[in-house]
Amino acid sequence: MSARERVIGAALDLFAENGVSGTSLQMIADRLGVTKAAVYHQFPTKEEIVLTAIAPAMDRLVALAESTAGQRGRPARVRHAIAGVVDLVVDYRRLSAVLSFDPVVIQLVRPHPAMRAVESLLDMIAGPDPDPATRIGVTMVSGGLITAGTDPHLAKMDDEALRSLLTASALRLLGVRPARADQKQ
Amino acid sequence: MSARERVIGAALDLFAENGVSGTSLQMIADRLGVTKAAVYHQFPTKEEIVLTAIAPAMDRLVALAESTAGQRGRPARVRHAIAGVVDLVVDYRRLSAVLSFDPVVIQLVRPHPAMRAVESLLDMIAGPDPDPATRIGVTMVSGGLITAGTDPHLAKMDDEALRSLLTASALRLLGVRPARADQKQ
DNA sequence: GTCTATAAGAAGATAGAC
DNA sequence: GTCTATCTTCTTATAGAC
Incomplete structure (x- = not known):
């Protein structure tokens, strides 16, 4: 190393x-x-350390936004986007909340091109012309997923179990039927 | 003042x-x-400023845990607890995420008696012997509510609208039917 | 309640030797 | 790649006058 x-x-x-x-x-x-x-x-600088540290996550968000845009139909898009976000937050369990809500990080990351990807990802999950209830649902889901890793109750849960439960919970809140096993991924 | x-x-x-x-x-x-x-x-000290600043919110959490314990039946408890938490996060919109996920605050607040109240509140929302799916739901809801105030899309929404939408979204995720208007509060 | 002045230390950052 | 040494600035915090 x-x-x-x-x-x-x-x-x-x-x-x-x-x-x-x-x-x-x-x-x-x-x-x-x-x-x-x-x-x-x-x-x-310290800023460079922070940016380098979060770069892999940023890259994954950009790639996820692109691949999500390639899906046809809103249910498929939502399933694809949620699967990708869940993978990311599970991999960054202990970090996602600390990074996402630190004002210093937010300011540092604001000009980053990946933030456009995050915006478009949220827009795709919300769908065209979302009503306020849908917007709130998207906000709740993203906040819930980002913070899922901080709950001590969940610390001992293995990645695979956490992934499937978070996915199910997020899709349910968004009103999207989960993928059948044979069409998953 | x-x-x-x-x-x-x-x-x-x-x-x-x-x-x-x-x-x-x-x-x-x-x-x-x-x-x-x-x-x-x-x-x-600076610590005293932080503790004094968050004391009113802490007090409200303690009071909410007590009044929730006085409710009969899980649906009523969940409705009561969610209503109280939603009130709190709406009042502390811009602050709740920044305070809840800052490691410095977490360490400072850990020994605070109000944290027992938070634990018991989460336990009451989860209900007795919660399965993993329920636990995840509670985690998602609390994370979603705490972070709801940070979404710029929601910044221009008035408190009353935010309150009702967050309540509906949270109860839906928890699988609890909303209160009828005439039995509310 | 507010001020000036200052201590004591830690922060980010740099110069230059090895 | 790592070191010692240093600089500047900012931090929390204190002493004591008004």
Whole structure:
């Protein structure tokens, strides 16, 4: 594992524990057993560390928005989008809430092209001309999914079980019938 | 308005904008047009400011847990609890997500007696011996409600409309029929 | 209640040696 | 890639005058 990857790994662990604002370069360096200067050799600023750390998730959101747009019919689109978002939040369980609702991260990520993808994803889930009840449903689902990883009750649940339960719950709230097993994916 | 109240008011505004970790005593003082020392005259530490700022919400959670326990039957309990939580998150629209998912706040609030109330509230909503699907539903609902205030699409919605839509959405996800108008409250 | 002044430390960041 | 050393700025917090 390269030094860059080690920095990102330590940063992600610490972000999950202390939040982005609560994580200093000193803490990252300490966890790796090196000095701050060694970290600064890999990344010019703390902002770059944050952006690099979340880049894989951002890329997945962009890809998901594109593949969702390729689905025909709203039910298929919603199922596809929810499956992708659920995969993402399960993989980022401990991080998604901490990253999604930290004002520092929000400001940092606002100009990122992936945010357009998130917008279009939400729009596709809501469907054309959504009424307020539908909009609220989409908001509830996205908030619920993002925060699902923070619940201590769910910490011991394995990924596969969490995935299927979150998917079922989200589709139910959105009023979309789950995919039959043979047409899944 | 007393000086203490002015400090708390400024702090809440700034917490909503910048998060708790992103808000310094200097920022609070600047917003009030006074010096840091004037703020320190009102509160011994920053922690005290945070705890005092969120105390009213904590008190409401404790009261809600008590009154919910007094309801007979799970549907009535769920309706009562959801109504109370929705009232709270609507009143704290811009703050609830920032406060609920900031690791600094979580650590600070963990020993607070109100957290017992939150636990019991979630348990009452889940009902006795909840299966995993129900537990996930409760998690989704609480996460969805807490984060509802952060959605820019909902910012322009008035409190009454937001309240009724969130209530309907939450009860639907929990599988509880909404209260009839004549038995509401 | 508010002020000036200041301490003591941690933050992000840089220079330059090895 | 990592180090020591340093700079600047910001943080929480205190002392004491008005």
